[in-house]
Amino acid sequence: MPLSVTRKAHFNAAHRLYNAAWSEQKNKDVFGLCSLPNYHGHNYEMDVTITGEIDPESGFVIDLKYLKQIIKETIEEKFDHKNLNLDTDEFKNLNPTAENIARVIWNLLRPKLNADHLLKITLYETERNFVSYSGS
Numbered sequence: 001m002p003l004s005v006t007r008k009a010h011f012n013a014a015h016r017l018y019n020a021a022w023s024e025q026k027n028k029d030v031f032g033l034c035s036l037p038n039y040h041g042h043n044y045e046m047d048v049t050i051t052g053e054i055d056p057e058s059g060f061v062i063d064l065k066y067l068k069q070i071i072k073e074t075i076e077e078k079f080d081h082k083n084l085n086l087d088t089d090e091f092k093n094l095n096p097t098a099e100n101i102a103r104v105i106w107n108l109l110r111p112k113l114n115a116d117h118l119l120k121i122t123l124y125e126t127e128r129n130f131v132s133y134s135g136s
Contacts (some may be wrong), residue, residue, distance in 0.1 A: 002118075004051040005061045008122065009071045011080035014041040015096040016087075039083060045124040046075070049107065051066070052117040062117065070112045077104055098125045102133040 016039045017031040027035040034040065048071055052060045082088055084096040090104045102123040110119055124130040 001053075002051050003054055003061050004045050004049050004120075005047055005064065005067075006049040007064060007067045007071060009046045009048060009068075009076060009111070010044060011046070012041060012043050013079050013082050013084050014039040015084040016040070017095055017097060019095060039085070042125050044079075045111070046071075046105070047120075047122040049120040049122070050113065050117050050123050052114065062113070070109060074108050074112065078108075098123055098129065098131045099133070102131045106133050 015034075015038065017034040018027050019030075019034045023028070024035075047096070048067065050067065052061045054061055079088065084091045084101070090108075093099070094100050105123065106119060106121045109121070113119060118134065120132060120134040122130055122132045
């Protein structure tokens with residue numbers, strides 16, 4: 001019977017929500033203060049949830065030390081204290097909305113996990129605003 005294990009993590013990053021194909025006014029109308037040209041930051045909180053069968057030998061769904069390591073190396077070191085628009089390849093041409101950030105994180109972590117494991121990313125942009133992504 002499958003069981004879910006979750007590891008919390010966080011990173012701090014700046015971004016600007018902006019569509020270059022739109023006018024400044026349309027960007028302001030759609031993204032509000034988040035479209036200001038000098039960027040703004042968030043203290044992102046993240047839940048990485050792995051669902052799978054319990055290994056009968058270890059008793060783990062996944063070794064949490066390994067999960068901690070891949071989150072640190074793959075996500076935190078890549079995005080922490082970065083301007084997502086300017087400092088990361090992933091968002092050079094992708095608007096760094098919470099939805100897109102969660103999807104990018106999922107795509108970065110997915111190859112590092114057992115194919116039998118399900119992966120869900122819940123990304124908190126603020127205490128009250130969060131998104132979840134479980135892949136396609």
